[in-house]
Amino acid sequence: MPEITRDEVAHLAKLARLALSDEELDQFAEQIDGIIGNVSDVQKVAAEGVEPMSHPHSIDTAMREDVVEQILTQEQALSQAPKVDQHRFEVPQILGEQD
Template sequence: MSEINAEQVAHLANLARIALTEEEIEHLTAELRQIMQAVEKVSEVATPDVPPTSHPIPMQNVFRDDVVGDVLTVEQALSGAPESDGSRFVVSAILGEEQ
């Protein structure tokens, strides 16, 4: 991998329309070099025989059976509503939207 230099950082900042001082460019150049070195180290060990992983240990979802239990009737659900039309909640329009 080629090493990043201050001119490249300045060019990227210009493309992103970010105004950077010379001091900021030098600081970011050093940080980006460290990042690129870390990526190079990972690339050294990331060979085709090593499968990619997102976690160091195998993970699996734990599911339970989806069983219908006791549910509220329409009347029970609407009993505490400030306003209803008999089969659903009535709510006032918001943000000036009329139905």
């Protein structure tokens, strides 16, 4: 027995402002019914005690400690730049931009 009727599909199509032919209404009703059946089958699986997972394989992620380290100063970062303007990297103009 179908869980979704052709009339329900027609109602949903109207709400979504879709113009569906009679053949499309029948086809979509059958497809949606199949999807609902598949979801119902999955819900029947005994999953008590199974831990939810986001990936089918166990993944160990290596995390490092958040440690404050010495970083480059502005002068050190700009020391190797080909061009500097007002303590910033100067790059060629692109896409015909105006100053």
